[in-house]
Amino acid sequence: MNKIIEKEFITSDLFRMKVEAPEIARKRKAGQFIILIVDEKGERIPLTIADADSDAGWIALVAQIVGKTTKVLSLLEVGDSIRDLAGPLGKPTHIEKYGRVVVIGGGVGIAPAHPIAQAMKEGGNTVISILGGRTKELVIMEEEMKAASDTVIITTDDGSYGNKGFVTDALQKLIDDGVFINLVVAVGPPIMMKFVSKLTKKYEIETIVSLNTIMVDGTGMCGCCRVSVGGETKFVCVDGPEFDGHKVDFDEMMKRIQMYKPQEKEAMDRFLSE
Amino acid sequence: MDDKNLTPKERLKIPPQEMPEQDPAERINNVDEVPYGYTEELARMEADRCLQCKNKPCIKGCPVEIDIPEFIKAIAEGNFRESVRIIKETNILPAICGRVCPQEEQCQRYCIVGKSHKSVEKAVQIGKLERFVADWEMKNGEAERPEIRKSTGKKVAVVGSGPAGLTVAAEVRREGHDVTVFEALHKPGGVLIYGIPEFRLPKAIVMEEVENLKKMGVEVRYNSVIGKIFSIDELFEKGYDAVFVGTGAGLPNFLNLPGENLNGVYSANEYLTRANLMQAYSFPETDTPTANSRNVAVFGGGNVAMDSARTALRLGAENVYLVYRRSRKEMPARVEEVEHADAEGVQFLLLQNPVNLIGDEDGWIKQVECIKMELGEPDDSGRRRPIPIEGSEFRIDIDTCIIAIGNSSNPLIPDTTPDIETNRWGNIVTDDETMKTSKKGVFAGGDIVLGAATVILAMGQGRKAAVAINEYLETGQW
Numbered sequence: 001m002n003k004i005i006e007k008e009f010i011t012s013d014l015f016r017m018k019v020e021a022p023e024i025a026r027k028r029k030a031g032q033f034i035i036l037i038v039d040e041k042g043e044r045i046p047l048t049i050a051d052a053d054s055d056a057g058w059i060a061l062v063a064q065i066v067g068k069t070t071k072v073l074s075l076l077e078v079g080d081s082i083r084d085l086a087g088p089l090g091k092p093t094h095i096e097k098y099g100r101v102v103v104i105g106g107g108v109g110i111a112p113a114h115p116i117a118q119a120m121k122e123g124g125n126t127v128i129s130i131l132g133g134r135t136k137e138l139v140i141m142e143e144e145m146k147a148a149s150d151t152v153i154i155t156t157d158d159g160s161y162g163n164k165g166f167v168t169d170a171l172q173k174l175i176d177d178g179v180f181i182n183l184v185v186a187v188g189p190p191i192m193m194k195f196v197s198k199l200t201k202k203y204e205i206e207t208i209v210s211l212n213t214i215m216v217d218g219t220g221m222c223g224c225c226r227v228s229v230g231g232e233t234k235f236v237c238v239d240g241p242e243f244d245g246h247k248v249d250f251d252e253m254m255k256r257i258q259m260y261k262p263q264e265k266e267a268m269d270r271f272l273s274e
Numbered sequence: 275m276d277d278k279n280l281t282p283k284e285r286l287k288i289p290p291q292e293m294p295e296q297d298p299a300e301r302i303n304n305v306d307e308v309p310y311g312y313t314e315e316l317a318r319m320e321a322d323r324c325l326q327c328k329n330k331p332c333i334k335g336c337p338v339e340i341d342i343p344e345f346i347k348a349i350a351e352g353n354f355r356e357s358v359r360i361i362k363e364t365n366i367l368p369a370i371c372g373r374v375c376p377q378e379e380q381c382q383r384y385c386i387v388g389k390s391h392k393s394v395e396k397a398v399q400i401g402k403l404e405r406f407v408a409d410w411e412m413k414n415g416e417a418e419r420p421e422i423r424k425s426t427g428k429k430v431a432v433v434g435s436g437p438a439g440l441t442v443a444a445e446v447r448r449e450g451h452d453v454t455v456f457e458a459l460h461k462p463g464g465v466l467i468y469g470i471p472e473f474r475l476p477k478a479i480v481m482e483e484v485e486n487l488k489k490m491g492v493e494v495r496y497n498s499v500i501g502k503i504f505s506i507d508e509l510f511e512k513g514y515d516a517v518f519v520g521t522g523a524g525l526p527n528f529l530n531l532p533g534e535n536l537n538g539v540y541s542a543n544e545y546l547t548r549a550n551l552m553q554a555y556s557f558p559e560t561d562t563p564t565a566n567s568r569n570v571a572v573f574g575g576g577n578v579a580m581d582s583a584r585t586a587l588r589l590g591a592e593n594v595y596l597v598y599r600r601s602r603k604e605m606p607a608r609v610e611e612v613e614h615a616d617a618e619g620v621q622f623l624l625l626q627n628p629v630n631l632i633g634d635e636d637g638w639i640k641q642v643e644c645i646k647m648e649l650g651e652p653d654d655s656g657r658r659r660p661i662p663i664e665g666s667e668f669r670i671d672i673d674t675c676i677i678a679i680g681n682s683s684n685p686l687i688p689d690t691t692p693d694i695e696t697n698r699w700g701n702i703v704t705d706d707e708t709m710k711t712s713k714k715g716v717f718a719g720g721d722i723v724l725g726a727a728t729v730i731l732a733m734g735q736g737r738k739a740a741v742a743i744n745e746y747l748e749t750g751q752w
């Protein structure tokens with residue numbers, strides 16, 4: 001049981017929680033995630049560790065309400081507990097001194113991008129962060145990202161904040177402006193990561209993406225999270241979640257994460273009608 | 275009946291007692307256990323079949339060397355409590371082993387009664403008797419718990435709560451050492467909970483055995499993936515004096531066929547974990563979904579394949595095909611499992627092998643292409659090698675496919691503890707008798723050492739390790 005010690009809604013379907021988890025807080029590194037079960041009948045869902053304080057013993061999670069489990073989680077209050085929480089899972093982000101690193105966060109992907117930006121900065125890199133959202137309120141954690149970056153660029157699809165356009169437009173502009181980029185790290189919706197990778201491939205800029213496949217155990221036991229990377233099958237939970245964006249078969253992955261759409265809808269409708 | 279007066283001849287005349295079981299047409303609509311178990315009368319009748327052989331040949335077939343004739347004698351005399359006590363001297367999980375041991379290859383294979391009838395199937399039904407007394411104990415009050423020695427102040431970490439880990443925990447705790455079991459998942463039991471289905475091994479039994487361990491003072495910590503939350507070295511730093519690694523063989527093998535990552539294609543581990551551990555049987559009562567399948571193909575011929583096929587039927591599939599590349603005789607699954615699957619309507623496609631998985635434009639599996647096989651010369655395993663018949667390819671329409679061709683060892687611990695030696699299959703290398711690994715203070719056993727094996731072999735190794743751990747803690751000698 002892990003107690004919730006803070007909770008706030010960032011938008012109506014995006015929330016942030018601080019959860020007591022002293023051992024995970026001490027151990028976790030950028031890029032890692034946890035798997036939680038909300039209650040007795042709950043499913044296991046992965047969420048990235050968006051932040052942590054090893055002295056105070058908490059980790060922060062940022063989740064978007066997309067279905068039943070994230071909805072139920074969002075309804076828990078400070079003082080309530082999460083039934084099961086396992087982590088830190090996955091391999092940490094490989095941090096070294098690359099030079100100039102562009103960290104791209106799309107929507108809720110800004111949360112997992114944050115510890116990566118922090119670690120890259122601590123690792124002696126110049127960090128340019130690009131934060132993208134459909135609209136202004138979906139651009140989250142701007143202050144935290146500013147603290148972790150040398151420069152922050154903001155884009156919104158509708159132009160309600162920052163530059164109008166996609167994160168790829170902002171990246172293209174950096175390239176066109178002649179900014180030399182050693183590494184791109186992209187975290188966000190698969191479609192965004194796909195297009196970022198496509199763009200950087202053209203310019204041969206090394207690119208890391210963090211994948212969000214469906215998972216069950218998160219320990220390499222079931223193979224549910226598998227993806228094709230460079231023609232080889234990899235398990236996102238133990239081999240990843242970060243991979244070379246130029247080698248990931250995004251189309252296959254995007255189909256796989258749709259696999260339970262009808263059942264997910266059934267679960268959500270049922271929950272909402274109760 | 276006066277048992278004592280039966281002559282061996284009369285005993286040999288008693289036919290093996292069948293366990294009553296649920297009707298196949300009925301049971302595919304529920305997940306309740308298939309055989310109901312013996313009644314007292316049936317159990318005592320079966321126990322009367324045992325000849326009480328002086329040299330006890332059956333014992334050598336049991337990896338934990340239960341005193342089989344003695345426990346059977348106690349049943350014949352109606353002294354069930356004594357019978358369980360005898361079994362528990364060497365086997366702490368009789369309700370589980372009685373159900374899932376491949377008895378026909380172990381204890382019952384050596385039984386003189388079976389030999390006299392020239393049929394293993396007619397051997398004394400040792401496993402069923404074991405199950406009977408274990409169930410009797412659970413039904414009749416508190417299970418007897420072994421006495422725990424005075425606290426030694428020593429601490430042992432057990433990694434993994436499968437049969438190997440549970441055995442070690444019990445046997446080390448008895449000696450008065452503190453034991454903490456670290457389990458990656460949110461429930462204990464390993465394959466007993468996530469793999470073997472409810473209809474073969476009710477989960478309540480596993481949970482009860484773990485409760486008994488807790489009552490003995492064993493601490494169980496769930497959601498603790500060792501190698502991630504703590505490394506083995508960190509366990510020593512935290513004050514543990516010895517570590518047992520029983521992390522199993524939970525890495526699913528795939529066939530490397532084209533189309534293997536299509537939607538609707540599962541490893542047996544995933545399929546069974548969704549159904550058992552996550553209770554997808556009850557979706558949407560519970561939150562974890564699984565495929566809504568109509569036509570399912572299962573690849574493989576072992577227990578895991580049978581469990582997957584029978585689970586698919588219970589989840590509502592109309593056609594379940596079991597595709598196996600040799601003939602029925604070569605199937606590694608227990609005979610009883612194959613018979614149960616057959617009776618329930620699993621369709622066996624023997625001497626056939628999948629070669630290609632074909633998807634639709636949305637990325638869903640829609641067909642499997644198979645090729646027919648014939649049996650050639652025996653291979654290393656002594657089984658005749660299947661050879662594809664050229665040009666015999668054909669396709670079956672399916673919407674779900676379950677790959678049940680075995681598991682490899684879980685690499686998490688070896689990856690994060692390079693000073694633990696592994697062999698080329700990734701299994702941890704240990705001393706055969708003490709289960710010591712190449713790293714001081716670390717022991718290992720079960721599937722992580724044996725590769726995918728059996729519950730009782732895992733327990734057997736757990737016992738050996740426990741003896742060695744107790745000795746190590748006493749003498750400090752490695």
Ligand SMILES: Cc1cc2nc3c(=O)[nH]c(=O)nc-3n(C[C@H](O)[C@H](O)[C@H](O)COP(=O)(O)OP(=O)(O)OC[C@H]3O[C@@H](n4cnc5c(N)ncnc54)[C@H](O)[C@@H]3O)c2cc1C
Nearest residue numbers: 045046047048063064067068069070212213214215257264
């Ligand atoms: C390594 C990793 C890190 C992640 N980090 C975050 C994060 O920080 N914040 C965040 O909001 N989301 C994150 N996700 C995605 C998050 O796990 C899913 O949104 C969540 O599981 C949805 O559950 P649900 O019941 O609310 O929705 P559902 O109705 O079950 O599903 C909605 C969609 O979520 C995805 N999904 C469903 N079940 C799972 C599952 N068991 N595992 C993974 N994805 C699933 C599918 O694409 C599905 O279509 C991460 C995923 C992974 C793999």
Ligand SMILES: Cc1cc2nc3c(=O)[nH]c(=O)nc-3n(C[C@H](O)[C@H](O)[C@H](O)COP(=O)(O)OP(=O)(O)OC[C@H]3O[C@@H](n4cnc5c(N)ncnc54)[C@H](O)[C@@H]3O)c2cc1C
Nearest residue numbers: 434436437438458464465500521522720721727728729732
């Ligand atoms: C579907 C299926 C059916 C089977 N049927 C039979 C049968 O009928 N009869 C029979 O005798 N055998 C059967 N077996 C085989 C038998 O279940 C195994 O041989 C046995 O369970 C092995 O025991 P174990 O303790 O070594 O490991 P497991 O039972 O695999 O348990 C290992 C445990 O360790 C945990 N773990 C793994 N890594 C870590 C980590 N890093 N940190 C913490 N915990 C970790 C796992 O979550 C798991 O709980 C079957 C196997 C399967 C898959």
Ligand code: SF4
Nearest residue numbers: 336371375380381401
């Ligand atoms: S534990 Fe298994 S092998 Fe041993 S007597 Fe019981 S059924 Fe037979």
Ligand code: SF4
Nearest residue numbers: 324325327332385386
């Ligand atoms: S071999 Fe068979 S008959 Fe003989 S003691 Fe063992 S169980 Fe009884």
Ligand code: FES
Nearest residue numbers: 216218222223237
């Ligand atoms: S989630 Fe099961 S193997 Fe990755």
